[in-house]
Amino acid sequence: MATADGTGRSVGDRIAEHRAELDTQRVVLYAVLVGLVGFYLSPLWAGLTTAFKSQAGFINTSPLEPPTPAWFTVEPWELAFATLQGGLVNSVMFVVPATILSALFGSFAAYGLTKLSWRGQVGILVIFLAGVFLPYQSVLVPLRQFWSIVDLAGLLAFAPVLANRADLLELTITHTAYGIPICTILFRSYYKTLGDEMIEAAKIDGANAFGIYKRIVLPLSLPMFAVTLIYQFTQVWNDLLFALVLVTSRSNYVVTQSLNELQGSMAQEYNIQMAGAFIAALPTIIIYIVFGRQFAKGITGAS
Amino acid sequence: MAELTLGNVTKRFDDVVAVDDVSIEIDDGEFLVLVGPSGCGKSTTLRMIAGLETISDGRIAIDGDVVNDAPAQQRDIAMVFQSYALYPHMTVRENMRFGLEESTTLEKAEMDSRVEDAAETLEIDDLLERKPGELSGGQQQRVALGRAIVRDPAVFLMDEPLSNLDAKLRSGMRTELQRLQEELGVTTVYVTHDQTEAMTMSDRIAILDGGELQQVATPLECYHRPTNRFVAGFIGEPSMNFFDVSLEDGRLVDSDIEFEYPLSSVVRDSVGETTELVLGIRPEDVELLDARETAHDFPVVVDVVEPMGNENNLLVRFPDTDTESTFNVIVDGMCHVEAGKRYVIRIPESAIHVFDRETGAALHNREIEDETELLASRV
Structure with a gap:
């Protein structure tokens, strides 16, 4: 060469x-x-x-x-599952509605705060923002007192099936309320990128505020729903603090509480605890897989 | 189809007056173009008609019914937006049907046939099952138009619908829009900043500046009979040449450049007592000569020659002035002109406009033969 x-x-x-x-x-x-x-x-x-x-x-x-x-x-898995079984069912029973409700209400609120015009929006938005930064620990005592005053089990006494599950209902409502602010902020930033002219076009086409939400805004916010659903599901599923404060009867123990029960008092059976941890974490992984594609879209802002 | 009336319409945003006491009567089936520089209040006016902005003062009536307080949903209007504002998650068919579903109680089959008719008219019937993201700008434009047509509204509103298209597509769409509007006969208000669109498409032009209505007239009337200096300068490309002059002994004088322009008694009468004036002449009305013959001829230096093929666009100035004070002259494309050489121009008195320098009002406009015929016609 x-x-x-x-x-x-x-x-x-x-x-x-x-x-x-x-x-x-x-x-x-x-x-x-x-x-x-x-x-x-x-x-x-x-x-x-x-x-x-x-x-x-x-x-x-x-x-x-x-x-x-x-x-x-595989014995540790069998033993762990036997202990966690009830907690898993209870957790699904309150986590799913709490997740869906907080995403839905967050989406409603964000729509109202971005695409509808009315006085005092800024004040309301500030309250939502403050809600995001409220530490769990600071509300524990008032929360317990609040639910004692409300006495949900007493109110539901007419239907024993529900009254027995009052703890889980309290958790659902508490987590929904606690999740709304962050969901609202997430949806709000997304709705701000939706074109105002498109909303105006729908108005001129004859759609009212609810019609615009249902037919234009909601279908376009699916990626953001994936983000909030994954985020909320993980948050609520993994929470132990509210459950410790609100769940009193053993039959209503949620999965994080059951997991805690695996800790033996005499000998530490690490194999069972590890199996239990994997079982308890499984649903959040499934949620990631199911909504993963939409999640990526929502995060990158593509639609 | 309907008449549209704007009566003393005013819009204030806090302290800013965006639209100031605008009154326009738009006839049934008329194509009115609202034109003006950006920020002149034309889009705000359109949005008030649409019901997307509240009206601070005055009234808007469709077919005699005052709609000031009616929400956009109840005004029986359709609007085409600059961004097209299509619903990205719906197919073309669903986009076009949306308005019918929300505002009428038609049968499903009837809706479909209306959508298909409109799609055929606009030649987008093969795109009905596609989503807006898969369409080109021109196709999206047609879908936006289709969405408006399908509704068969009393009034069409269009907010710079062609400004996102490239030049070639735009001139084609201009013709097509005009044809469509004539066919449908729907009263249309069209907003643009482009005076070519205003001239070529409209039955009448309404010119706005600073929120105030300057003139409402046919395109040629605005061109030849502007009511003030703003309209004279805004309509026409390149725009009218203006010279600040004062009236002395029946002549227009600019003492700085020894410019003296004798006026006939007719023009002098229309000017009256005002002495601080502006002389206006359109570039194409200036004639290029070899030598001075009359008192309306002046020596000039040609600075720049822009050959356009059909015509030459000249930037000229009076001798002994700086290059800042050039003005436009358009001469025939076959006429050979050299930059840097001296020529003589004639400013024919029949073509001059005279404005009051202080108020801008037109005191005298050019003469036109067969005036009524010309001004009533549409280009």
Whole structure:
């Protein structure tokens, strides 16, 4: 090959040199990336291996080692599921309505605050904003007192089925109310990007405020619904604080409370606790998978 | 189809008066273009007619019924927006049917046939099942028009509907819109800042400036008989040339450049007692000569020649003035003109306009043969 410059090196040599440089860079990059993956996945991995080991296996092997056939068992999953079963059902019963309601009311409120014109909007918006920053701990006592005064179980005494579940209803209402501000803010930022001319066109086409919401705004906010549903579901599902304060009867224990029950008083059975943690986390993962595509759209603002 | 009346309509935003005491009578089936520079209140006026803005003062009536307090939903109007404002999650068919579903109780089949008729008229019948995102700008424009037509409203409102199209498409759509409006015979109010659209499309033009109505007249009347200096300058491209002059002994004089323009008694009479004046002449009315012949001829220097093919657009100035004070002259495309050379121009007295410098009011407009015929006609 002919030399292309004064140094006497051929083009081929220089390409090879360049490639070597590039390769070193890449190798370092991938090494770092693999290291990070390992770092983040190791607790999950340890949890997963532990959940498939017997108590003896857990004591005799390192948590990161996979279970050998001798120590392998699915018993921890069966035991954990047996304890969590009731909590899972109770959680689904209050988390689903609380999530949907707070997203829906948040969407209503945001629509009213962006696309309808009336006096005093700013004042209302400020109250919503303040709601986002209200710490859970600060409302615990007033919240307990409020529900004692309301006495939901007493009010529902005519229908024993509901009265027995009063704790869960209280949780539903509390979480809905607590979720509305953040949902409103999320929807509001999204609705501000929706064209005003489109809303005006619908008005001139004869649609009233509710018609515009139902036929124009609601269908266009599906990506934002995915965002709020995932966010709210995870928040409400993982909450333990409100449940501790509001749920009194054992039959109404939610999943986070049941998970807490797995903690033995004498011996720590880590394998059962790990299996329980995975079971309790499963629904939030399913929600991510189901709404993931819409979620990505909502976050990037594409529609 | 209906008459539309604006009576002393005023819109105030806090302290700012956006539309000031505007009165226009729009006949049944008329195509009225509201035109003016940006911020002149033309869009606000349209939005008040639509019911998207409240009216601070005055009244708006459709077919004699005052609609001041009627919400947009009840005004029996349709509007085409500059951004088209299509519903992105609906197909073209659903977009066009939306208005019928919300404002009428028609049978489903009847709605569909109306949508299909309108789509055929606009040649978008093959796009009915597509969504707006899959359409080109011109096609979206047609869908927006279709959405308005399907409703068969009393009044069409259009807010700069062509400004998002490229130049070629725009001139085609201009003709088509005009044809469509004539066919449908629906009273139309069309807002634009483009004076070409105003001239070519309208039955009458309403010119707004600073929220005030300047003139309502046929396009040629606005062109040849402007009521004031603003209208004279706004209508016409390139715009009319203006010279600040004073009246001395029956002549228009600009002492700085030794400009003297004798006036005949007819013009002098219409000017009256006012002495501080503005002389106006359209570029195409100026004639280019080789030598001075009359008192209305003046020596000039040609600064720039812009050949357009059919005509030459000249930037000229009087000798001994700076390049800031050039004015426009349009001469025939076959006429050879060299930049930098001296020529003589004639400002024919029959074509001059004279304005009051202080108020801007037109004191004298050009002479026209067959005046009534010309001014009543549509281009």
